[in-house]
Amino acid sequence: MAIKAGNMATRILVVDDDPVIRDIVSAVLRRAGHEVIALSSSKDALDRVDEIQPAMIVSDVTMPEMDGYELTRRLRAKPSVAQTPIIILTSHDSAQEKIRGFESGADDYLTKPFDPPELEARVRVLLRRTAALPSQAPQAKGKTIAVFSLRGGVGVSTIATNLAVALAQLWNCATGLIDLALVGGQSALMLNLSLRTSWADLARIPTESLDAEVVRKVLLAHPSGAYVLAAPNRPEQGEPLTGSQVSRVIAIAKEQFPYVILDLPHDFRETTLAGLDNADQIVVALAPEMASLHATASALDVFETLQYPQQSLRLALNWVFERRGLPRKDIEDALQHPIDVVIPFASEMFVPAINRGVPTVLEAPTSPVGALLEDFAYYLSQADHQQNPPATPSPAWQRVAARLQQRQQKRA
Ligand SMILES: Nc1ncnc2c1ncn2[C@@H]1O[C@H](COP(=O)(O)OP(=O)(O)OP(=O)(O)O)[C@@H](O)[C@H]1O
Ligand SMILES: [Mg+2]
Structure with a gap:
C-alpha cells in the first residue's frame, strides 16, 4: 500500500554490504511507497548522511569497516541525525544482540530472515512515532x-x-x-x-x-x-x-x-x-x-x-x-x-x-x-x-x- 506523498517524509537510507539483502530491503521499502537510497558501506553512510537527510535508517550489523552498532553510535553523535529512527537488521536472534543494538542507540531491531510485512510495519510505526503528532483535542465521551x-x-x-x-x-x-x-x-x-x-x-x-x-x-x-x-x-x-x-x-x-x-x-x-x-x-x-x-x-x-x-x-x-x-x-x-x-x-x-x-x-x-x-x-x-x-x-x-x-x- 503506497503512502501518499505529503503524509510523511519517507526517504530511507539502507546500509548493507550484502547486495542481495540490500536489494530485498530496498525493494520492500520502495514497494511500500518510500524513496530508498542504498549504500554498501557504513563509512559512506556516515559521510553522506547529512546530504541525504533520511527520515529513517535501516542498517545491517556485520559490515567490514564499521559494524552497524558503531555506525549507529556515530550517527547518534551527529545532531542532524540524533533523532532519526534507526532499525538494525541482524542474523543473530539473541537477547544479547538486541541489547547491544538498543545500547548503541537503535530504535528497533529485526532478525534476518525477516517477513517483508513485518519490516514494512516496523518502518511505518517508527516513522509515525517520530512524526510530530498534533496535540489531541479534548476527549469526547464515547x-x-x-x-x-x-x-x-x-x-x-x-x-x-x-x-x-x-x-x-x-x-x-x-x-x-x-x-x-x-x-x-x-x-x-x-x-x-x-x-x-x-x-x-x-x-x-x-x-x-x-x-x-x-x-x-x-x-x-x-x-x-x-x-x-x-x-x-x-x-x-x-x-x-x-x-x-x-x-x-x-x-x-x-x-x-x-x-x-x-x-x-x-x-x-x-x-x-x-x-x-x-x-x-x-x-x-x-x-x-x-x-x-x-x-x-x-x-x-x-x-x-x-x-x-x-x-x-x-x-x-x-x-x-x-x-x-x-x-x-x-x-x-x-x-x-x-x-x-x-x-x-x-x-x-x-x-x-x-x-x-x-x-x-x-x-x-x-x-x-x-x-x-x-x-x-x-x-x-x-x-x-x-x-x-x-x-x-x-x-x-x-x-x-x-x-x-x-x-x-x-x-x-
Ligand atoms: N467461535 C467460533 N466458532 C466457530 N466459528 C467461528 C467462531 N468465531 C468465528 N467463527 C467463524 O469464523 C469465520 C471468520 O470470522 P470473522 O469473519 O469474524 O473473522 P475475521 O478475523 O474478521 O476474518 P477476516 O480475515 O475475514 O476479516 C466466520 O465464518 C465466523 O463465522
Ligand atoms: Mg473481518
Missing part, C-alpha cells in the same frame, strides 16, 4: 473499542459486530460500528444491511470538511441501535482514505455514540493505526494455534513500541476450529498477558448467524455463546454504566445482572 488481529479469520468481525449490537441492547443506546477493513470489510453484510453508503462516500471529503452532518448521512442504521460505517464495495474506493480522515470520523462518532466499535483489518496501514491510536481499549482476537500466537506476539510488540498502555489491552481467545489447540495457560505464558474471554468453537451458532446477517447476541441471546458475548460486552462497558443500574433496565441488562448474581452466589 468509549472506543477496537477489535484487532494481525492474522485473518480469527473472528475479529464477528466479535466487533456482536459487541456493537450487544452494547446497544444492553444500554438502550445507539452505538457506532466503524468498519476499517477498507478492503473487503464485512460488517454491513454481517448485519444484513445493504451497502447504500460507505466509507467510499467520505473518501474525497477533506478532513476539515468532515462533520457530524456529513458522517450521519453515510451511516447505515440497524434495528438493534447499531449504526454502521461500512467498508466500500470495491477495494480501490477506500484507497484514498487517510489516517487523519479516519481520526476525524472517530472523533465525530465519539460525540454521537456512547460506544464506538472499530472492526480493524489485519495490517498496520495508516488508517488502521489511526483506529488503534484513537481506541480507549483494544481487543486482540486470537485462535489457539501457533500462527495466531505469533501474530499476536508481533502485534503486542508493536503496541509496546507505540506506547499503548498495557491495561487498555484485552485478549479474546476464539476457538474458530474444532481440533485440539494450544492450552490457554501456555498462550498466557507466551504472551505474558492474561486472556480475558474464551469463546468456544460454535459453528452451529456463528455460521447461520453470518449467513442470515443476524449476530449471535440477537439470534440466540440466551445460548451459552450469546450469553458469553453479552457478558463480554458488559465487561467492556463504561465504568459509570456499570456502576449505575439503568432506570429502565433492558432485557439484555437483566440477563447479564442475573448471571452476575448467580456467579456471586456460587462464589459465596
Whole structure:
C-alpha cells in the first residue's frame, strides 16, 4: 500500500554490504511507497548522511569497516541525525544482540530472515512515532473499542459486530460500528444491511470538511441501535482514505455514540493505526494455534513500541476450529498477558448467524455463546454504566445482572 506523498517524509537510507539483502530491503521499502537510497558501506553512510537527510535508517550489523552498532553510535553523535529512527537488521536472534543494538542507540531491531510485512510495519510505526503528532483535542465521551488481529479469520468481525449490537441492547443506546477493513470489510453484510453508503462516500471529503452532518448521512442504521460505517464495495474506493480522515470520523462518532466499535483489518496501514491510536481499549482476537500466537506476539510488540498502555489491552481467545489447540495457560505464558474471554468453537451458532446477517447476541441471546458475548460486552462497558443500574433496565441488562448474581452466589 503506497503512502501518499505529503503524509510523511519517507526517504530511507539502507546500509548493507550484502547486495542481495540490500536489494530485498530496498525493494520492500520502495514497494511500500518510500524513496530508498542504498549504500554498501557504513563509512559512506556516515559521510553522506547529512546530504541525504533520511527520515529513517535501516542498517545491517556485520559490515567490514564499521559494524552497524558503531555506525549507529556515530550517527547518534551527529545532531542532524540524533533523532532519526534507526532499525538494525541482524542474523543473530539473541537477547544479547538486541541489547547491544538498543545500547548503541537503535530504535528497533529485526532478525534476518525477516517477513517483508513485518519490516514494512516496523518502518511505518517508527516513522509515525517520530512524526510530530498534533496535540489531541479534548476527549469526547464515547468509549472506543477496537477489535484487532494481525492474522485473518480469527473472528475479529464477528466479535466487533456482536459487541456493537450487544452494547446497544444492553444500554438502550445507539452505538457506532466503524468498519476499517477498507478492503473487503464485512460488517454491513454481517448485519444484513445493504451497502447504500460507505466509507467510499467520505473518501474525497477533506478532513476539515468532515462533520457530524456529513458522517450521519453515510451511516447505515440497524434495528438493534447499531449504526454502521461500512467498508466500500470495491477495494480501490477506500484507497484514498487517510489516517487523519479516519481520526476525524472517530472523533465525530465519539460525540454521537456512547460506544464506538472499530472492526480493524489485519495490517498496520495508516488508517488502521489511526483506529488503534484513537481506541480507549483494544481487543486482540486470537485462535489457539501457533500462527495466531505469533501474530499476536508481533502485534503486542508493536503496541509496546507505540506506547499503548498495557491495561487498555484485552485478549479474546476464539476457538474458530474444532481440533485440539494450544492450552490457554501456555498462550498466557507466551504472551505474558492474561486472556480475558474464551469463546468456544460454535459453528452451529456463528455460521447461520453470518449467513442470515443476524449476530449471535440477537439470534440466540440466551445460548451459552450469546450469553458469553453479552457478558463480554458488559465487561467492556463504561465504568459509570456499570456502576449505575439503568432506570429502565433492558432485557439484555437483566440477563447479564442475573448471571452476575448467580456467579456471586456460587462464589459465596
Ligand atoms: N467461535 C467460533 N466458532 C466457530 N466459528 C467461528 C467462531 N468465531 C468465528 N467463527 C467463524 O469464523 C469465520 C471468520 O470470522 P470473522 O469473519 O469474524 O473473522 P475475521 O478475523 O474478521 O476474518 P477476516 O480475515 O475475514 O476479516 C466466520 O465464518 C465466523 O463465522
Ligand atoms: Mg473481518
